[in-house]
Amino acid sequence: MVKDLSELNVQYIKGVGPQRAKLLNRLGTKTVHDLLYYLPYRYEDRRNIKPIRDITVGFLSSGIQTVSGRVIRADIKRISGRLEILELTVSDGSGFIVGKWFNQRFLKKKFTLGIDVVLSGTVKYPYRGRCFEMENPEYELIGDDTDALIHTGRLVPVYSVTEGVSSRQLRSIIYNVLKSHLNDIQDPIPQEILKRNKLIGLKSAIMGCHFPEDELDVSLLNQWQSEPQKRLIFDELFMLQSGLAILRRGRLHGKGIAFDSKGTLMERLRQTLPFRLTEEQGKALGEILNDMKSPYQMNRLLQGDVGCGKTIVAVMAMLFAVEAGYQAGIMAPTEILAEQHYINIHGMLESLGLRVCLVTSSVKKKPLDDIAKGRVNIVIGTHALIEETLRFERLGLIVIDEQHRFGVRQRAGLRRKSQEAPDVLVMTATPIPRTLAMTLYGDLDYSRIDDLPPGRKPVVTRLVMSGDKKQVYEEILKEVRQAGQVYVVYPVIEESEKTALKSAIIGQETLKKIFPSLRVSLIHGKMKPFERESIMTEFKKGKIDILVSTTVIEVGVDVPNASLMVVVHSERFGLSQLHQLRGRVGRGGKQSRCLLLAYGDLSEVARRRLDAMVKTTDGFRIAEEDLEIRGPGELFGTKQSGIPDLRIASLLRDASLLEIARKEAFAIIEEEPLLQSHLLLKSGLKRFWEGRIELFKTA
Numbered sequence: 001m002v003k004d005l006s007e008l009n010v011q012y013i014k015g016v017g018p019q020r021a022k023l024l025n026r027l028g029t030k031t032v033h034d035l036l037y038y039l040p041y042r043y044e045d046r047r048n049i050k051p052i053r054d055i056t057v058g059f060l061s062s063g064i065q066t067v068s069g070r071v072i073r074a075d076i077k078r079i080s081g082r083l084e085i086l087e088l089t090v091s092d093g094s095g096f097i098v099g100k101w102f103n104q105r106f107l108k109k110k111f112t113l114g115i116d117v118v119l120s121g122t123v124k125y126p127y128r129g130r131c132f133e134m135e136n137p138e139y140e141l142i143g144d145d146t147d148a149l150i151h152t153g154r155l156v157p158v159y160s161v162t163e164g165v166s167s168r169q170l171r172s173i174i175y176n177v178l179k180s181h182l183n184d185i186q187d188p189i190p191q192e193i194l195k196r197n198k199l200i201g202l203k204s205a206i207m208g209c210h211f212p213e214d215e216l217d218v219s220l221l222n223q224w225q226s227e228p229q230k231r232l233i234f235d236e237l238f239m240l241q242s243g244l245a246i247l248r249r250g251r252l253h254g255k256g257i258a259f260d261s262k263g264t265l266m267e268r269l270r271q272t273l274p275f276r277l278t279e280e281q282g283k284a285l286g287e288i289l290n291d292m293k294s295p296y297q298m299n300r301l302l303q304g305d306v307g308c309g310k311t312i313v314a315v316m317a318m319l320f321a322v323e324a325g326y327q328a329g330i331m332a333p334t335e336i337l338a339e340q341h342y343i344n345i346h347g348m349l350e351s352l353g354l355r356v357c358l359v360t361s362s363v364k365k366k367p368l369d370d371i372a373k374g375r376v377n378i379v380i381g382t383h384a385l386i387e388e389t390l391r392f393e394r395l396g397l398i399v400i401d402e403q404h405r406f407g408v409r410q411r412a413g414l415r416r417k418s419q420e421a422p423d424v425l426v427m428t429a430t431p432i433p434r435t436l437a438m439t440l441y442g443d444l445d446y447s448r449i450d451d452l453p454p455g456r457k458p459v460v461t462r463l464v465m466s467g468d469k470k471q472v473y474e475e476i477l478k479e480v481r482q483a484g485q486v487y488v489v490y491p492v493i494e495e496s497e498k499t500a501l502k503s504a505i506i507g508q509e510t511l512k513k514i515f516p517s518l519r520v521s522l523i524h525g526k527m528k529p530f531e532r533e534s535i536m537t538e539f540k541k542g543k544i545d546i547l548v549s550t551t552v553i554e555v556g557v558d559v560p561n562a563s564l565m566v567v568v569h570s571e572r573f574g575l576s577q578l579h580q581l582r583g584r585v586g587r588g589g590k591q592s593r594c595l596l597l598a599y600g601d602l603s604e605v606a607r608r609r610l611d612a613m614v615k616t617t618d619g620f621r622i623a624e625e626d627l628e629i630r631g632p633g634e635l636f637g638t639k640q641s642g643i644p645d646l647r648i649a650s651l652l653r654d655a656s657l658l659e660i661a662r663k664e665a666f667a668i669i670e671e672e673p674l675l676q677s678h679l680l681l682k683s684g685l686k687r688f689w690e691g692r693i694e695l696f697k698t699a
């Protein structure tokens with residue numbers, strides 16, 4: 001009978017017990033399985049045992065050196081009231097060396113005279129000393145019950161620890177675990193996959209990660225490039241991608257819809273448009289329609305830089321669904337964007353005789369009954385759209401716009417809402433690196449719009465320091481004189497939303513005083529929706545010259561005649577936020593401009609962000625720059641997305657293994673979605689995704 005190592009509590013491991021088990025739990029290691037996967041974060045090279053005669057110091061010494069010899073003295077010397085030194089003299093026949101430990105009296109009894117030891121550490125030649133010394137060396141006793149060196153004389157693993165457990169103790173514990181349980185480890189990854197990708201077996205991988213073989217290069221290990229490490233990195237990425245593959249199939253959770261539509265409504269809309277779809281818009285729409293016609297649920301990501309025209313593509317897809325007899329919904333991250341979509345889409349579709357309505361938390365009289373009875377064709381809203389209270393008669397397609405915070409978990413939830421799973425189209429302008437896309441959106445198919453509508457001119461961006469604020473006023477006046485319109489955006493200041501609002505209100509008053517003849521209005525998130533709506537409508541109609549705003553207009557708002565964006569306190573904004581804001585202008589044929597007004601001494605990071613904005617308008621370049629400035633750190637926000645934490649793999653470092661893992665995972669799930677003949681893999685997957693997303697419905 002094989003033991004399930006993830007059921008085996010660490011408490012019962014040799015040398016652990018209840019006290020230490022508590023400490024181990026703090027490291028997140030509760031079971032034998034956890035300990036086996038608790039990998040060292042670095043390795044030290046303590047292999048080369050030198051004759052003491054060959055020890056070097058200073059420039060010639062190479063970091064840590066290792067010697068082996070017999071204990072010939074062990075003394076405790078009291079230096080002062082508080083300081084005691086244990087001095088251990090060791091000889092190997094070629095010379096003597098002294099090991100020194102401070103205030104560790106208890107060690108003395110380990111070093112009986114005549115016993116053999118190995119010492120590893122940095123060597124010093126002491127002032128007035130007679131021989132070399134090591135301070136606090138790592139030590140190991142070679143006695144009857146040592147069957148291998150684990151702390152010295154080899155490539156030594158170093159673990160991150162918590163108070164009460166030392167790296168040395170953890171090393172011993174893990175060694176014991178390996179000794180008694182290595183043979184109980186079962187490999188969940190199918191043999192063919194390992195063979196095809198030249199990956200080593202799981203047992204040797206786990207052993208090799210903790211106690212690497214002697215001939216390995218230590219720098220290879222420290223860069224996570226050794227074969228044992230690669231194998232475990234692969235496993236983690238494979239588990240991740242297999243889960244995403246299962247979610248992507250979505251077919252396990254009820255059937256999708258095969259929309260049957262002639263495309264007449266789409267054609268009628270097309271004839272009313274003042275423009276033709278670009279090639280890339282057409283291609284993306286084609287991919288979307290193919291998915292919609294298939295009997296499987298669509299889960300597709302549509303990516304394209306700000307202003308490339310994603311909305312119209314989504315509207316076409318919604319018309320396709322409506323003509324097939326279904327309802328469609330579009331979900332936006334903010335009320336203001338939902339309201340904008342509503343005005344836009346309502347305007348476009350009214351003449352087609354369709355009923356479009358808005359559902360956000362501030363809409364008082366929601367047409368809930370009409371939606372439930374199928375009398376509304378298209379619903380536009382915020383999160384309210386997926387709340388339990390909202391019932392559709394026949395929801396066929398849901399479009400999620402600009403929703404960075406709508407993760408894998410939420411999408412999986414959506415899938416379960418109805419028996420007949422609606423198709424899902426996610427749209428984003430946030431350009432992210434490919435490895436990240438494969439993960440955060442790894443459960444989705446992918447379309448991309450790479451061109452912009454014809455005639456667009458890149459927005460010219462300039463940094464203006466607060467001392468030159470006058471220039472900004474001059475530019476505003478110039479813009480309005482040339483029949484342009486202006487946004488002036490104030491930041492959300494950390495302290496509170498209220499302060500932000502206040503600064504926007506003051507901003508409006510100031511501008512009114514400076515430009516008594518211009519029409520200056522204010523818009524913000526705390527307004528009543530109908531007020532916001534009427535202001536946006538007036539701005540669109542050109543009845544407002546300057547629109548002062550908080551960051552509520554960051555995403556989605558579309559007024560083609562607006563041609564100047566002023567960002568006040570631009571040093572406080574993140575890079576992708578600035579890019580989004582700038583995307584509000586340059587949407588028509590006019591040459592548009594963006595002025596980044598900055599205050600105070602700029603920090604290094606703020607300076608780099610603003611420079612990047614001035615240098616380029618390319619969203620992907622901006623994203624790369626952002627990644628570089630911020631570092632891989634928390635950037636990904638995988639926590640809320642529902643994706644399990646990666647403990648071994650790194651999305652940045654392990655990009656090529658990620659590609660392989662994704663390919664293999666998607667292939668195996670395609671072949672056998674329920675993994676009936678890979679039960680070990682299936683239970684491994686369940687464990688990996690536990691507490692995040694339930695991959696397999698319990699029958």
Ligand code: ADP
Binds near residue numbers: 275276305558
């Ligand atoms: P985003 O992709 O940022 O959501 P929008 O969908 O808001 O962009 O579109 C931006 C602007 O471009 C809108 O005013 C829209 O009407 C216009 N537009 C979209 N497609 C085209 C096209 N093919 N030709 C010209 N203008 C277009």
Ligand code: MG
Binds near residue numbers: 310311401402556
């Ligand atoms: Mg948009």
